[in-house]
Amino acid sequence: MSNAVGLDEEAVSAWIADLGVGAVAPLTFTRIGNGQSNLTFQVDDSGGAQWVLRRPPLGHLLASAHDVAREYRILSALQGTGVPVPKVLALTEDPAVTDSPLMLMSYVDGVVIDSIGVAKALTPERRRATGLSMPAALASIHRVDLELAGLEDLASHSPYAERQLKRWSGQWEQSKTRDVPEVDELAGVLARSIPDQRELTLVHGDFHLSNVITSREDGRVVAVVDWELCTLGDPLADVGALLAYWSEAGDVVTGPFIASTLDGFPTRAELAQAYFDETHRDPAALGFWHALALWKLAIIAEGVLRRTMEDPRNTAAVGGPSTKIIDDIVARATIVAAEAGLQ
Structure with missing residues (x-):
């Protein structure tokens, strides 16, 4: 046993043994990933086989946040659709096994570029291959037939931009540690500039370099992970978010x-x-979605800052956002909005 926080390892081991996936006791559990959301564990058996286990974070949670059962439903629906995802094996909400839903998935071998150190170990050719395979992976998500996949009722069909602006403006009011007039000004600019929504597709909601597993051979995306923010909306929202998280060497503000x-x-x-x-x-509305994603990123970072100020134990090992980083993201959002002609 490996004393993984958040798991009753004996009960979980017994559950996995009964699934018929060929697990050979004893099992060990190791926390992996550096996300601050659902907890992810690597499961190793004594025969060398591996799986991945997901559970919600510890502590008090909002009703809809970190819904592992919903993530299980999405991943199950995506099997065989052409979207690169791990194979889902089982879900349990049995109180004899766990205090919250647990999902078991296949282990996808590959490289997760979740730090500058991992990226530096790759050749420039591999970096380029990975980067250029990400839009193709995103396109596969946006091609999913919602009716065929049984995901038509996953989320609201009302206009996505309005939903996002309302939700994140509310988040800002609850989480801000100070007044930042530019955040409110940007909210106004975005609200006045909402493009017509012409289609409704599956939206990953958190698509960036840390949330894909890439091939050790050629660098292409072999699995997209972390589906807890997945919803229905405008596909360009995902493209805007990818750009918001994608810093370039020439940026004044890299974030x-x-x-x-x-x-x-x-x-x-x-x-x-x-x-x-x-x-x-049509790429015409991309500037709007890029600016919205940066505005939202600043609000998320402010929420993390507030939590670390209220309780220093919430500080991640790699540190947390500073007011300067947040102000810089807001400045970049303002520039992107202006370049897109939003006013």
């Missing part, structure tokens, strides 16, 4: 995600071009 500044990774313009070449969608 917290700096792996993509290394030589070899494509530029934001190249990522966008690859996506539109693949999907033939």
Whole structure:
């Protein structure tokens, strides 16, 4: 046993043994990933086989947040659709096994570029291959037939931009540690600039470099993970978010995600071009979605800052956002909005 916080290892081991997946006792559980959301564990058996286990974070949670059962439903629906995802094996909400839902998935071997160190170990050619395969993975998500996959009722069909602005403006009011007039000004600009929603697709909601597993051979995306923010909405929202998280070497403000500044990774313009070449969608509204994603990123970071101020134990091992980083993200959002002609 490995004393993994949040798991009754004896009960979970017995549950996995009864699933018929060939697990050979004893099992060991190791926390993996550096996400601050659902907890992810690598499961190893004594025969060398591996699986992945997901559970919600510890402590008090909002009703809809970190819903592992919903994530299980989404991943189950995506099996065989052409979207690269792990194979889902089982879900349990049995109180004799766990205090919250647990999902068991296949282990996907590959590289997760979740730090500058991992990115530096790759060749520029591998970095470029990974970057250019991300729009193709995103396009596969946006191609999913909602009716065929049984995901039509996953979320509201009302206009996505309005939903996002309302939700995140509320989050800002609850989580801000100070007044930042530019955040409110941007909310106004975005509200006045909402593009018409022409289609409704599956939206990953958190698509960036840390949430894909890439091939050890050629660098392409072999699995998209962390589906807890998945919803129905405008596909360009995912493209805007990818650009918001994608820093470039020439940026005055790189923000917290700096792996993509290394030589070899494509530029934001190249990522966008690859996506539109693949999907033939109209790129006209991309500036709106890019600015919205940066505005939202600043609000998320402010929430993390507030939690660390209220309780220093919430500080991640890699540190947390500072007011300067947040102000810099807001400044970048303002620039992107202006360049897109939003006013």
